[in-house]
Amino acid sequence: MMETADQPTEASPVSFPETQIWRSSGGDHARRGLFPKTVQLEQTPTKRWEMAGAVQAPPVFDAHATAYVADMSGMVRAFDPQGRQRWQVQLKGGISAAPAVHPKEDRLYVGTFAGWVYALDSSSGRELWRKEIPTASDARILSDLLLLPAQNVVILNSWGGRFYALDAASGAERFSWDAGITPYAGAAADSREIVYCLRTAKGAGLQWLRVEAGGKETVLGEDPEKKREARRMMVCAAPVVDAERGVVYFVANRDRGSAIHAWSVKQATLLWTRTFPRGICATPALRKDGILIVADLEGNVSALGADGAPVYRYVSGCEYLLASPVCDAADNVFVGDPTGVIHQIDRAGLGQPLHELPRAVQARAAFDPHGNLCVPCTDRAIYRWRNTAG
Amino acid sequence: MNHCGLDFLRAPRCPGGVLSRRNFIKLAAAAAVAGPVSASVSAAVASEAAAGTPPRAITSIGLCKRYEFAEVRRTLARMLEEIGGVRPLVKGRQVTVKTNLVNTSQEDISGLPVWLGVTVHPVVAMALGSLLTDFGAKRVIFCDQLPFREPDEQAFLGYGFNLKDFNAVMDGRASFENTRNRGRYGTYANVKVTGTPEVATAWEVNRTYVDTDVLVSLAKLKSHVSGGVTGGLKNLFGIPPSSLYGDDLEDHPNERATGYRSGTMHDCVRQPQTAAAFTGRTIASNHGHNVPRFIVDLGAAFPPQLVVTDGISAIQSAEGWWNGSMVSVTRPGLLIAGRNPVCTDAVAATIMGFDADAPDRTHPFVNGTNHLALARRRGLGENRISRLEVAGLGLAQARFEYLPTYQRVHS
Numbered sequence: 001m002m003e004t005a006d007q008p009t010e011a012s013p014v015s016f017p018e019t020q021i022w023r024s025s026g027g028d029h030a031r032r033g034l035f036p037k038t039v040q041l042e043q044t045p046t047k048r049w050e051m052a053g054a055v056q057a058p059p060v061f062d063a064h065a066t067a068y069v070a071d072m073s074g075m076v077r078a079f080d081p082q083g084r085q086r087w088q089v090q091l092k093g094g095i096s097a098a099p100a101v102h103p104k105e106d107r108l109y110v111g112t113f114a115g116w117v118y119a120l121d122s123s124s125g126r127e128l129w130r131k132e133i134p135t136a137s138d139a140r141i142l143s144d145l146l147l148l149p150a151q152n153v154v155i156l157n158s159w160g161g162r163f164y165a166l167d168a169a170s171g172a173e174r175f176s177w178d179a180g181i182t183p184y185a186g187a188a189a190d191s192r193e194i195v196y197c198l199r200t201a202k203g204a205g206l207q208w209l210r211v212e213a214g215g216k217e218t219v220l221g222e223d224p225e226k227k228r229e230a231r232r233m234m235v236c237a238a239p240v241v242d243a244e245r246g247v248v249y250f251v252a253n254r255d256r257g258s259a260i261h262a263w264s265v266k267q268a269t270l271l272w273t274r275t276f277p278r279g280i281c282a283t284p285a286l287r288k289d290g291i292l293i294v295a296d297l298e299g300n301v302s303a304l305g306a307d308g309a310p311v312y313r314y315v316s317g318c319e320y321l322l323a324s325p326v327c328d329a330a331d332n333v334f335v336g337d338p339t340g341v342i343h344q345i346d347r348a349g350l351g352q353p354l355h356e357l358p359r360a361v362q363a364r365a366a367f368d369p370h371g372n373l374c375v376p377c378t379d380r381a382i383y384r385w386r387n388t389a390g
Numbered sequence: 391m392n393h394c395g396l397d398f399l400r401a402p403r404c405p406g407g408v409l410s411r412r413n414f415i416k417l418a419a420a421a422a423v424a425g426p427v428s429a430s431v432s433a434a435v436a437s438e439a440a441a442g443t444p445p446r447a448i449t450s451i452g453l454c455k456r457y458e459f460a461e462v463r464r465t466l467a468r469m470l471e472e473i474g475g476v477r478p479l480v481k482g483r484q485v486t487v488k489t490n491l492v493n494t495s496q497e498d499i500s501g502l503p504v505w506l507g508v509t510v511h512p513v514v515a516m517a518l519g520s521l522l523t524d525f526g527a528k529r530v531i532f533c534d535q536l537p538f539r540e541p542d543e544q545a546f547l548g549y550g551f552n553l554k555d556f557n558a559v560m561d562g563r564a565s566f567e568n569t570r571n572r573g574r575y576g577t578y579a580n581v582k583v584t585g586t587p588e589v590a591t592a593w594e595v596n597r598t599y600v601d602t603d604v605l606v607s608l609a610k611l612k613s614h615v616s617g618g619v620t621g622g623l624k625n626l627f628g629i630p631p632s633s634l635y636g637d638d639l640e641d642h643p644n645e646r647a648t649g650y651r652s653g654t655m656h657d658c659v660r661q662p663q664t665a666a667a668f669t670g671r672t673i674a675s676n677h678g679h680n681v682p683r684f685i686v687d688l689g690a691a692f693p694p695q696l697v698v699t700d701g702i703s704a705i706q707s708a709e710g711w712w713n714g715s716m717v718s719v720t721r722p723g724l725l726i727a728g729r730n731p732v733c734t735d736a737v738a739a740t741i742m743g744f745d746a747d748a749p750d751r752t753h754p755f756v757n758g759t760n761h762l763a764l765a766r767r768r769g770l771g772e773n774r775i776s777r778l779e780v781a782g783l784g785l786a787q788a789r790f791e792y793l794p795t796y797q798r799v800h801s
Contacts, residue, residue, distance in 0.1 A: 072791035137799040231714035256501040279500025338721035339455045360721035
């Protein structure tokens with residue numbers, strides 16, 4: 001049963017640790033999907049934030065626990081911690097790329113299928129600037145936006161085939177680089193704002209690379225073209241950065257299957273590769289103990305140790321998984337499936353359906369600063385599970 | 391039941407429900423019509439169009455999140471009731487189900503089997519077949535042209551279609567036919583395109599599509615780069631056989647041909663090996679011009695009397711594995727059924743977040759002509775959503791936006 005009023009325990013926050021504020025998909029620019037505290041969720045969602053279209057982008061938050069949600073109809077709405085809508089803006093073109101919130105200024109960045117990037121005043125929804133991404137064909141932006149505060153740039157790509165680093169204050173292009181064929185995935189970055197990303201290139205196959213401020217790129221490794229060539233190597237999962245251990249994980253889709261490549265930043269070498277029989281669309285999550293959580297197109301959630309060894313495999317019962325998992329400090333994993341079932345999996349890989357939503361879940365969930373779990377659903381809503389752990 | 395739009399008028403029953411294909415052909419023969427045989431309902435359709443009111447029929451939408459036989463069958467049964475029931479249509483009759491299976495079963499989408507994205511899922515086909523036989527259909531033939539020379543039963547296996555499974559739920563009244571050539575018939579059927587053809591004056595096809603009482607289009611809810619959306623109408627594109635229209639033909643028909651129809655019906659840089667002529671109004675290499683017009687000319691020649699669309703799990707942005715990494719899997723969790731293909735497809739396009747009456751070269755028809763609007767102008771059915779009646783889930787609740795159809799360079 002949905003409640004209209006918030007619980008008394010959810011009074012407006014004074015302040016939260018920075019790691020609890022998920023300003024972009026996966027929490028921060030490392031894309032780990034890790035909430036730094038243990039959460040205890042109620043069995044059923046207690047809030048439903050209404051949207052105009054199917055929600056296929058994770059919600060993002062600011063330091064006041066205001067949620068920003070974008071949907072497939074191009075609607076962007078802001079909700080306060082009590083679930084009251086503060087403003088809405090209708091943009092041209094649907095949205096499935098996760099927006100990004102600026103950590104120092106009242107700014108929200110959104111990219112649309114029409115190929116436009118918008119900077120909105122996060123307190124009012126007022127447009128601050130917009131920029132059309134140049135393209136010779138299809139302009140759509142599908143990649144989750146990445147905001148790098150030190151450089152003050154917002155990074156994204158489009159099916160025009162390039163990554164762009166735009167000045168967060170003005171939208172002016174700072175630098176750009178090749179994004180390859182029909183990219184879905186965004187970039188990730190480490191604490192020094194070194195950017196990691198993937199692309200496919202005819203002849204080369206899939207490449208994973210590092211891009212420094214100013215746009216200098218270094219190809220770190222390649223997964224060569226297989227029988228089906230680069231045009232069928234889908235780039236739909238963003239890299240995941242394990243800053244603590246100096247490892248970046250890259251997902252490579254190849255022919256029928258896929259592989260996870262673990263790249264050592266310190267040694268500048270490939271540590272290990274683990275293959276999967278089907279593709280992977282979802283960006284993996286990273287537990288605090290360094291175990292990588294992978295949701296795949298076989299419908300399984302696999303845990304891989306820091307050495308690549310399998311830790312567990314949870315079978316969701318759905319034919320495939322599209323949404324990325326998230327996890328908490330107790331190593332619990334949460335992931336929604338395309339039949340609407342939300343799965344909760346413990347650190348040993350024992351899981352159970354937590355709840356079933358009315359329609360498919362195809363986008364990554366997010367934790368608000370309180371540790372409440374917010375799940376985007378294609379029935380035009382965000383569902384919020386209350387965290388009772390305090 | 392939801393009424394969409396203020397100017398809603400009671401939707402007429404699909405004229406195809408009154409006159410069976412076989413009976414129409416008998417009537418046509420009795421009238422000593424020489425030359426190509428005109429397909430069943432076209433005359434009625436044309437007269438409605440002449441009166442300025444394109445035919446309309448109610449469309450039902452059902453929520454069905456899983457490919458579980460009992461759930462799909464239950465949902466579909468309710469939907470068929472909501473569109474007025476199909477028992478009178480199929481009782482004691484032979485039903486041909488043109489099934490969207492596309493041009494190979496040996497591919498996948500990042501390892502996912504084709505029926506989770508590209509083709510009709512066998513469970514949906516079985517559930518429909520089971521209902522049709524329950525309603526008294528004496529035979530249900532599932533058909534499409536498949537690029538395999540194996541016996542029909544084997545050719546369908548790769549798509550998850552196992553004849554034994556079908557017959558177990560259909561009282562042994564199911565059969566599969568690969569219509570890539572004449573098949574079990576000695577001759578082809580020559581079917582005239584009624585009205586003023588766009589690009590094809592007639593079609594020469596396997597007789598399965600004509601020697602039947604009822605034609606059903608069993609489609610998949612997908613985007614389509616050249617057609618904008620795939621549905622009950624676009625599914626008919628698979629009817630012209632490889633043996634006469636295939637890319638692997640030389641200068642004569644070939645019963646062993648298995649090739650696709652790019653040269654004749656997409657690029658239009660070669661003529662089919664058939665007596666059924668094209669008008670010459672195609673444009674070489676312009677898929678966005680040619681494909682929608684062929685769709686409408688197929689709709690005019692083979693108007694299905696029932697459309698069922700599998701929208702439980704599908705692909706978006708484009709229509710098949712051949713579109714490379716631009717396609718992605720999505721899960722609307724829906725079934726759609728109706729008696730008029732234009733109405734049903736218009737509802738489908740609206741569910742996908744598009745305007746079914748959008749101008750040419752705008753989304754989702756971004757690469758060419760809006761074939762739904764063209765079909766309305768040809769009198770095949772109503773595509774303007776405000777004039778359509780929707781039952782079941784209702785449009786607002788069913789809405790499930792797809793990613794936009796891929797826009798070609800220079801479109």
